Amino acid sequence: QVQEAYGKYAQPYVQRGLASSKSFLTNRAIPATGAVVGSALSAWDAANETRARLAAGRGLSAPDAKKYAKLADKYGKDVSKKLSKKLSALEPQKQGIGAGGVFAIILGVIAAAGVLYAAWQTLRADDELWVADDPLRAPDA
Known part of the structure; x- marks a missing residue:
């Protein structure tokens, strides 16, 4: 029951917290840390050069x-x-195509088949579908 309650109530919040902390680390903390460390190393080089x-x-x-x-x-x-x-x-690598990709491919194939069918229906030579321009006999007046 404890595991079920954790999965139902706490796990969504824990997962959201992990995702937001990972996003913060990759988008904010790492670039800022890189800039600070780079500035510190630059100052260290300047001090070494001055000392020399x-x-x-x-x-x-x-x-x-x-x-x-x-x-x-x-x-x-x-x-x-x-x-x-x-x-x-640290993050797991994705392997293969997911369900969304398969669904998109199937929809693309269906759409292409629909376009081809519509073009075939439009361009086929079917003599019964055409209406003659000239009447075969004169209309009764």
Whole structure:
């Protein structure tokens, strides 16, 4: 009875919650995380480059904003790809055509057959269906 009650009352809400959390992760959290991690890695590279310049005795100079923006974009895309690959591996893969696809194919075949039948009925040469333009004898006046 507990399993039946769970399946009847709680399971739809649990499934909806899982679907919405998965949607939130794939559409909102992963891109935002990728951007944050990419920005952090870009800042880390800038700090390492500055540290290397100071160690080499070249001193401080203004950082190249375009270079770091490109690096941040690159790191963000890489992290987003890695996270989305991990999440896509968790969901089961669909196999074969579903019931909706079979239904659509059957309706398409029926529609095509109807069009062909209508064209055949329209274009067939049936002499009884044609009405002569000239009357065979003059009408009685």
